[in-house]
Amino acid sequence: MSNGFGIDLTNISWEFCKTRAFLAPTATLIPIYTVCLACFDQFLSTHYNPFFRQKSSIRLAKYLTFTFITLLILHGIPFVIFFDLQPSMTCKNYNVRFGQYYSFVYYPVVVGILPMTIASLFSFLAFRHVRHLVRRQLRITRRRLEQQLTAMVLARAICLGFLMLPYTIYRIYILNVTVDKSQLVLSAINNTLIESVTVTFLYINFAGNFYIFMVISSRYRHQSDTVPGTYGSQFDALEFKYVKHLSAKDVFRNAASSGCIEANGISPFVSMDTECE
Template sequence: MPTADEILLLAEHFSLYFTIVIFVTGTVGNLLNLGVLTTLKLFRCNQCAFYLIIGSIVDTCQLSIIFIISILPFIYGFSPDNIFIVWCKLKYILPQLFRLLSTSIVCFAAFDQFLFTNPQYSMRRISSIQLARRLTLTAICIWIIHCIPYAIFYQIIPLNGCIITNTNLIHYYSYFYYPILHGLFPILTSCLFSLLAYRNVRHLVRRQLAVVRRRLDRQLTAMVFLRVIFFVLLLTPYTIYRIYSLNDLVSRLDPGPYAVDQLIYSIMASLINLNYSISFYIFLLSSSRYRRQVKLFYSKTSCRFFKLICNTNQNEISPSD
């Protein structure tokens, strides 16, 4: 039977290697998303594409923060959040901020597709790039304010490390933040609007729409719909675990239970972190049209790169006398 030290080592290595994999694959995927969605004319001034662009940026920031948090203990040989109070606070403030932003963007995208594909003109008018920008800016401001209590009440406790010290805040995260704000509300919201958008798209053929517009609506709805499915599947286990862990703190003085708790946390955190690395691959899976668009972007980028290299080499060659 493995000892507590062996379980802790397993949890640390699992978290590190998994984080490296999703950081590399996720960053590459998010950058490709940004390239396709920002360069192709089809997606310009499209509010759903705007949400997907912002989502890719937020997910890239989140992956970078997660990678830094995971790699620092192996570089220095200890966990900085149990020693440095600033890092203790930042370790929880920044991931929470980008997690909430990423969750909001998924919900906004589903809501926008519901509006944009709605058969009623009055509903379609609500969907606009201006609304997308305002909702995104509002979400950024709200979640920054929401993270302020983290900066105040996260403290370093010798026996438990970096934890929340305010009882009321623990109750808030236990009974509202994780079950409602982080769990039930975004899950239900994203599911509801993505299902309604999917229903709307199935009736697009009855409306007098240009073929290009109809294909774009179907493509974006399929991409958002599948993104929501994976979002819900990966978010639910972590939400359940966090509710339990906040109400049943395990002390470092109990090596066995503490090691098992750390291993479970590593697995649950890895699942939710997948949310920030798989958007590009979900979009490829959901839409054959997006796969062709990625190939088009890749071929254009490659041609420009080779032309740049050739022009640089020609400029470096001086004419012979």
């Protein structure tokens, strides 16, 4: 609404301002660091040391996911505290020190450099481990599964880096550039255009999982083709039974209305279009 109609509820309602200040960083960081956790889990599951492979479990995944979500929720609390409408009736941060963290740490490091480094490091290490799977005595199906999972995680980490890198560079550029007063309007126009493009890439990062996995994994494509077909056949069977049931009811109702049904029986009739004899 703010972009299309110029109506920004965060600048009107105190509740909307606080809610958006909390949800924006929290909802942004949770998917990003979930990719980092997936890369770390794949690093453990493909490790040549049995001790590290045993650590890759559903229990550890749940524990790490819960821990990171809790930390990111706690990380969003200062945004609720320091973002406010007063005194300019604009929902933004009015604390100087938190503004320094927001500009110099949150965008360049927490959103950009840190997750890209973690995801790239563990996905690359997992890829190295997969190349040595031939030396380990594993079943062919298990080996292919590990290779496909590692390829999916590696592709997701690469896309994470490429899609987030432009926005990270833009934020670092904004922090270090000095603009002449005579060029303020032109600089604002250019910065708005660059920000729109880089933010679009950032949004694609959250919506591209399905397409990345479809391109990389043949097993994923097969499952995507099989599951809708299975449910589709079930729905077709239910629809056939429902239509068949309705058709039987229509036949019975037409026969009754035409007088073909007596008190304790149905009089014979030749066809649906003929009347009862």
